[in-house]
Amino acid sequence: MNKFSWYEATSIEDALQQVNKTVSEELYQSTNNAAVFKSGGIDVFDWVKEGLINPQKIINIRNIPGLDVISYDAKDGLRIGSNVTLAEMASNSDIKNHYLALHQAINHAATPQLRNMSTLGGNIAQRNRCWYFRSADHQCFRKSGDRCFARHSETGENENHAIIDNGSCVSLHASSISTALMAFNASVVIVNSKGEKKKVLMDDFFVSAGQDIAMETILQAKEIITEIVLPAPSKNTKSYYIKQVARESYDWSLGDVAVVIETSGDTCKSASIVLGAAAPVPYRSVQAQQAMEKKSINNTNAMAAAEAAMSVARPLSKNGYKVPLFKSIISEAILKIT
Structure with missing residues (x-):
């Protein structure tokens, strides 16, 4: 692990002023001039310990x-500050x-110890997540390399991949929690170094x-998430979340699904169906939504x-096993x- 300085920010403005003093425009640029934000710190410190990022501050x-x-x-609706821990969310009535699928996703995320540390x-x-992407020895496409190591038909280890x-x-x-948040049509509130605020679905x-290929979110180096906002569900809105793992309940997801349906009797009036661990980002299945809307909620x-x-x-x-796995958990959740 490289040496770095530590700064304790006292406000959003203070934190952004500190990052403004660096020359890096990339949140995870491997340079001694980079600065990174840390809240719970679990993912950031993984990258630092593995030598994948070398922040000066x-x-x-x-x-x-x-x-x-x-x-x-x-x-x-619901507003959740970005520094709220998963444990605090898990115990919130x-x-x-009002958001059962989110509650279920939180309680299936990580371990109790990590939920006490992790922030939303x-x-x-x-x-x-990809062992090649998170290896300092593999320069894949996402790290400006010339190949995808996981995709190789003979040597690629891709059983858990998209x-x-x-x-x-x-x-x-x-983030399996993102699966549920997206299903509830949540928005992310972001503040940049100029103090400008934007709300993004x-x-x-x-x-x-x-x-x-180099980005997973729109979040830039000089931006901070301040809160996540979920609209108020109607009185006829119901939801459910299922996560499938290989071994223990705290294992990484092989596949998860969040379903939010506005019902009219036993009929689906409108549906929001999002898959996790299916694609490089949480995936809204428009196909599944269209197949359910205006239909009776039954096995067929x-x-x-x-x-x-x-x-x-x-x-x-x-990873062909994921296709029947997803079919099973999607239909079960509905x-x-x-």
């Missing part, structure tokens, strides 16, 4: 006042009572590999929606709505 934003608040209003902002801004939108990169975004917060239609979701899947040499 780490700016701690964990103790900035006002970023650790959860508030709910029946009209305006408003989330449990850091969770959704973490970098993608099956959708995996043309140029097959890594996965690791989760669907637009993530950047596909086809758009920019749930399976049709699952089939529609997987119609765009292009599995790799070792049926749990009833």
Whole structure:
């Protein structure tokens, strides 16, 4: 691990002023001139320890006042500060009572110890998971290299990788919480170094590999997430979340799904269906949504929606099992709505 200085930010303005003093425009640029923000710090310190980033300065934003608040209003919805820990979210009654799929996703994320440390902002801004991408010895496409090591049909270890939108990169975004947030049409509030604030839908917060292979989110080096906002659900909105793992309950996701449906009796009035660990970013399955809308919530239609979701899947040499896995959990999650 390289040497770095530590700065304890006292406000958003203070943190942004500190990063303005560096010459780096890239959040994870491997240069001694770079500065990075740290809140919970779990993902950032992984990158530092592995020598994948070499920051001159780490700016701690964990103790900035006002970023650790959860508030709910029946009209305006839910607001969660970026420094709220996953443990605090897991115990919040408003989330449990009004956003069940999010509550379930949080309680399936990481371990209890990590949930005590991890913040929501850091969770959704973490970098993608791929052992080649996270190895200092492999210069893949995402690190300005000339190949995708995981894609190689004979030597590539790709059993946990993407099956959708995996043309140029097959890594996965690791935040299963983002799956649920996107299903609830959440927005991310971001402040830049000029003090300008913007509110971006989760669907637009993530950047596909086809758009920019070097980015996973729109977040820039001199920007901070301040809060995540979820609209208030209607009284007829129901939701459910399922995560499938290989071994223990705290393992990385092989596939997860969040389903949010506005019902009218036993009919799906509108549907929001998002898949995690299926693509390099959380993937909204428009195909599944269209297959369910204006249909009865039953086994036949749930399976049709699952089939529609997987119609765009292009599995790799070792992860074809994900197609039936997703079909199973998508249909199950839809049926749990009833």
